Amino acid sequence: MSTHKHFIIDFDSTFTKVEALDALCAICVPDAQQRQKVLTEIQRLTDLGMEGEIPLTESLEKRLALLKANKSHINDLIEHLRGQISESFKLNKAFFEAYKEDIYIISNGFKEFIVPIVAELGVKPEHVFANSFVYDQDGNIIGFDRDNVLTQNQGKAKQIKSLGLEGEIYVIGDGFTDYEIKEAGIADKFYAFTENVKRDSVVNKADHVTPSLDEFLYVNKLPSALSYPKNRIKVLVLEGIHEHAINMFRQEGYNVEVIAGALEEDELCEKIHDVSIICIRSKTQLTAKAIAAAPRLMAVGAFCIGTNQIDLQTCTERGIVVFNAPYSNTRSVVEMAIGEIIMLSRGIVEKSNRMHNGEWDKSAKGSNEIRGKKLGIVGYGNIGSQLSVLAEGLGMEVYFYDVVDKLALGNAKVCNTLEELLSLADIVTLHVDGRPDNKNIIGAKEFDMMKEGVIFLNLARGHVVEIEALAQNIKSGKIRGAAVDVFPYEPKNNQESFESALKGLPNTLLSPHIGGSTEEAQENIAQYVPSKLIDYVNTGGSYNSVNFPNLQLPALRNAHRLIHIHRNVPGILAKINNALAENNINILGQYLKTNETIGYVITDVDTQYNRSVTKELKQIPDTIKSRALY
Numbered sequence: 001m002s003t004h005k006h007f008i009i010d011f012d013s014t015f016t017k018v019e020a021l022d023a024l025c026a027i028c029v030p031d032a033q034q035r036q037k038v039l040t041e042i043q044r045l046t047d048l049g050m051e052g053e054i055p056l057t058e059s060l061e062k063r064l065a066l067l068k069a070n071k072s073h074i075n076d077l078i079e080h081l082r083g084q085i086s087e088s089f090k091l092n093k094a095f096f097e098a099y100k101e102d103i104y105i106i107s108n109g110f111k112e113f114i115v116p117i118v119a120e121l122g123v124k125p126e127h128v129f130a131n132s133f134v135y136d137q138d139g140n141i142i143g144f145d146r147d148n149v150l151t152q153n154q155g156k157a158k159q160i161k162s163l164g165l166e167g168e169i170y171v172i173g174d175g176f177t178d179y180e181i182k183e184a185g186i187a188d189k190f191y192a193f194t195e196n197v198k199r200d201s202v203v204n205k206a207d208h209v210t211p212s213l214d215e216f217l218y219v220n221k222l223p224s225a226l227s228y229p230k231n232r233i234k235v236l237v238l239e240g241i242h243e244h245a246i247n248m249f250r251q252e253g254y255n256v257e258v259i260a261g262a263l264e265e266d267e268l269c270e271k272i273h274d275v276s277i278i279c280i281r282s283k284t285q286l287t288a289k290a291i292a293a294a295p296r297l298m299a300v301g302a303f304c305i306g307t308n309q310i311d312l313q314t315c316t317e318r319g320i321v322v323f324n325a326p327y328s329n330t331r332s333v334v335e336m337a338i339g340e341i342i343m344l345s346r347g348i349v350e351k352s353n354r355m356h357n358g359e360w361d362k363s364a365k366g367s368n369e370i371r372g373k374k375l376g377i378v379g380y381g382n383i384g385s386q387l388s389v390l391a392e393g394l395g396m397e398v399y400f401y402d403v404v405d406k407l408a409l410g411n412a413k414v415c416n417t418l419e420e421l422l423s424l425a426d427i428v429t430l431h432v433d434g435r436p437d438n439k440n441i442i443g444a445k446e447f448d449m450m451k452e453g454v455i456f457l458n459l460a461r462g463h464v465v466e467i468e469a470l471a472q473n474i475k476s477g478k479i480r481g482a483a484v485d486v487f488p489y490e491p492k493n494n495q496e497s498f499e500s501a502l503k504g505l506p507n508t509l510l511s512p513h514i515g516g517s518t519e520e521a522q523e524n525i526a527q528y529v530p531s532k533l534i535d536y537v538n539t540g541g542s543y544n545s546v547n548f549p550n551l552q553l554p555a556l557r558n559a560h561r562l563i564h565i566h567r568n569v570p571g572i573l574a575k576i577n578n579a580l581a582e583n584n585i586n587i588l589g590q591y592l593k594t595n596e597t598i599g600y601v602i603t604d605v606d607t608q609y610n611r612s613v614t615k616e617l618k619q620i621p622d623t624i625k626s627r628a629l630y
């Protein structure tokens, strides 16, 4: 049996983002310094009233006395408040239209500005219960209607009781006086609204915390502008990702948890169980076990280039999209490699260390220009090829070896085998990706092939080089300088100490995996990856993903989007379309792309359709994930 529901909504900091009297202060106190003082005091008094620390009448009297406002200020205030309606309220205008008979605004504010603002979303003026200003003959606001029931203790509860509403009463508000309605036994449920302000004393009393109106509509199965409330999307951000990313997620309305370091598998399994999006860098191992512990995981953000730390196959099989930042730190790695090549060629590390010990050794011995030297690049991808261009600009002779055919840039020369490259290069630098097959591609045998006195760099991945063999070749002097940025085992945070056979070796530059760690790169990455993740959530767009069939989708307009991810077996598209046809659903646009593992189908349909079709789509055999988007 369905019961009639009534919705009681607060105004200040709920219907609007701001407290109207704060906004009035900004209008009627022209002097900036004075305004700040008055505002601080007004906010203090508002909080005391809202949190039930002082009677509301006292809070109001004191605020109005401070304001010294006039009738002429009210129009400006209304204009200002029009732009301050809470985002999720604006978005859900359709709810206000559909339920206008059941929506009431009950506020300790003033009708003079509340009525015109709530009317913007179709709330009936006769459903607004608030106070009224009292003016003197010059139009100055000198008080408020003290006979109004809302000035009394438990005023909101008394006001609602007097309406004699039958059915269930739900209250949405941010203040203590809103909770009091439930406390007085008048409301069935109190929803603490935290989109604009979060008061612990109120949140702790609430039946449910609603970070936006979408959440309220979702839990009460009411029509909502969004298919899923964004606050339900939990994002776990690890490994010191730039705060720009965190801000982007928070602005989008996601529920974000930030942890500075990486997590071990077991810790990760515990943390990830309710996570929808996980954001990592190169350290966190997203293994099959961790993925299995994440039933809600829909997307992974790798805030770096390499994705070898992620079990991509399992992600794909589970319908979890992975995005990385394929170019954002390329330049940073290249610049570091160039700098290190010069430092090592001049023996600067050794010289600097000796200087710190008071030793002055002015000599040119073992110190060389890089001009005219042969640079051997292993892995001629984005980093390798950009390094090639810069190195040539510095007068180096560039050779490269790649497992796939690559266009040689400038005068760079291709080597047909790794052996060929290793035997001719004065400087060998690794820029291969971290695929498992690349484990120990450089070991004792490969070091033997290199020239005496070679300089060696690894800024790719730790497991690519046999560390013991590298250490021995440095000790023997065969390698006269080495720079290593990546290690088979790297500490999971800045507190863990670093252990390696390379510690203390001569002319050896060790760096804590910072090839891509520049402010420029991290900021670029923190813009690029979140924008891909947010787009995927909002539109299903998978363009430039690492593991999904890449679909670039049009924006969703006057349509609902049905997203279907399935194992790549024959006949699924036909089954999707059968289900749609049987429900008489008109297709406005359809996109399909597959890869070896999955098929990705996006279907845009008219907004009016039998919603139960979404269940039917989930039940199609071989379905991995399916969601409706609007």
Ligand SMILES: NC(=O)C1=CN([C@@H]2O[C@H](COP(=O)(O)OP(=O)(O)OC[C@H]3O[C@@H](n4cnc5c(N)ncnc54)[C@H](O)[C@@H]3O)[C@@H](O)[C@H]2O)C=CC1
Residues within 6 Å of the ligand: 305, 306, 307, 326, 329, 330, 333, 378, 379, 380, 381, 382, 383, 384, 401, 402, 403, 404, 431, 432, 433, 434, 438, 441, 459, 460, 461, 485, 486, 513, 514, 515, 516, 517
């Ligand atoms: N130290 C750091 O902070 C950073 C390290 N990296 C590492 O650098 C790697 C390369 O980055 P990009 O150039 O952007 O990747 P990319 O994918 O554009 O280039 C990698 C190239 O290596 C080639 N390759 C793979 N295995 C090979 C092998 N065994 N022998 C010869 N060539 C091989 C590939 O064919 C490809 O052309 C990343 O995968 C990542 O592991 C990337 C950024 C920062």
Ligand SMILES: O=C(O)CCC(=O)C(=O)O
Residues within 6 Å of the ligand: 281, 282, 283, 303, 304, 305, 306, 307, 329, 513, 516, 517
């Ligand atoms: O900055 C990081 O954590 C990782 C950089 C890196 O290795 C990459 O981008 O692949």
